Amino acid sequence: MPLIPKSHPRVKSLLIREKLVNGFDKGLVAKEGLLAQGRGEAFDYLLGEKTNKSASHAIKAAAAQLLVAEMPVISVNGNIAALCPKQIVKLSNQIKANLEVNLFYTNEKRKQAIVKILKKNGANKILGTKSTSSKKLPGIDSARRIVDKDGIFVADVVVVPLEDGDRTMALRKAGKTVITIDLNPLSRTSQTANITIVDNVTRAIDLLINESKKLSKKNQKSLLKIINEFDNKKNLRENVIQIKNNLTRRAKIA
Numbered sequence: 001m002p003l004i005p006k007s008h009p010r011v012k013s014l015l016i017r018e019k020l021v022n023g024f025d026k027g028l029v030a031k032e033g034l035l036a037q038g039r040g041e042a043f044d045y046l047l048g049e050k051t052n053k054s055a056s057h058a059i060k061a062a063a064a065q066l067l068v069a070e071m072p073v074i075s076v077n078g079n080i081a082a083l084c085p086k087q088i089v090k091l092s093n094q095i096k097a098n099l100e101v102n103l104f105y106t107n108e109k110r111k112q113a114i115v116k117i118l119k120k121n122g123a124n125k126i127l128g129t130k131s132t133s134s135k136k137l138p139g140i141d142s143a144r145r146i147v148d149k150d151g152i153f154v155a156d157v158v159v160v161p162l163e164d165g166d167r168t169m170a171l172r173k174a175g176k177t178v179i180t181i182d183l184n185p186l187s188r189t190s191q192t193a194n195i196t197i198v199d200n201v202t203r204a205i206d207l208l209i210n211e212s213k214k215l216s217k218k219n220q221k222s223l224l225k226i227i228n229e230f231d232n233k234k235n236l237r238e239n240v241i242q243i244k245n246n247l248t249r250r251a252k253i254a
């Protein structure tokens with residue numbers, strides 16, 4: 001790994017990029033995954049590279065939603081496996097959700113590499129690995145609609161960090177409650193999900209784990225209140241306004 005000086009103004013962002021590049025070298029990340037990271041980075045820059053108030057609000061709603069879920073599933077792709085394997089396993093234990101490897105660009109070798117890293121980080125049950133368990137989601141073309149019959153197919157709540165818009169739409173059409181983590185508040189996934197956390201997954205996951213721990217002491221009624229009071233469209237607008245305000249401030253400095 002090239003040495004990134006701690007004093008570099010973009011040090012955190014560069015370290016995340018290095019994780020992705022290492023993940024690519026290890027066969028976890030698809031080429032397209034590197035490009036997706038680039039798109040995310042641009043929005044992170046505009047958001048100020050920190051967890052904003054609206055993201056914290058969405059994290060609270062997501063934690064409540066996961067705690068009331070009967071069968072929550074977390075979808076894991078190559079980028080997630082490269083960026084935060086330990087945290088994703090921790091989250092699945094905290095909220096008692098199954099992990100399902102679900103790749104946009106299907107590739108058996110990559111799937112096995114992802115399973116390996118999840119196991120190394122403590123996962124014992126990983127869905128989405130057996131072709132005999134495959135089921136098809138309606139309303140989406142060929143390979144991209146394959147899900148596990150014991151996982152996403154029967155889940156009521158699905159966490160899809162860094163997901164493509166078509167798949168998010170298919171999940172909604174299939175009646176799933178969708179939670180996403182996506183730095184771009186304008187993406188189709190962000191606009192389609194029930195709860196969108198506009199934040200870098202590397203920051204949001206730990207916060208989601210902590211919030212789930214905190215809210216696990218609350219009763220069902222209080223959790224439902226948090227969910228019902230959350231308005232995703234409003235939250236997305238607040239994120240866009242945050243970007244606009246950041247840009248306005250910079251325009252004044254320049």
Ligand code: ATP
Nearest residue numbers: 036037040162164165182183184187188189200201
């Ligand atoms: P959509 O299909 O939803 O319209 P898209 O085609 O612009 O989105 P995809 O490549 O399909 O982009 O999805 C990847 C999404 O993940 C992008 O919106 C990108 O901003 C986001 N993203 C990439 N890296 C991160 C990250 N580290 N944390 C959070 N979000 C990220």
Ligand code: MG
Nearest residue numbers: 163164165166
């Ligand atoms: Mg897309």
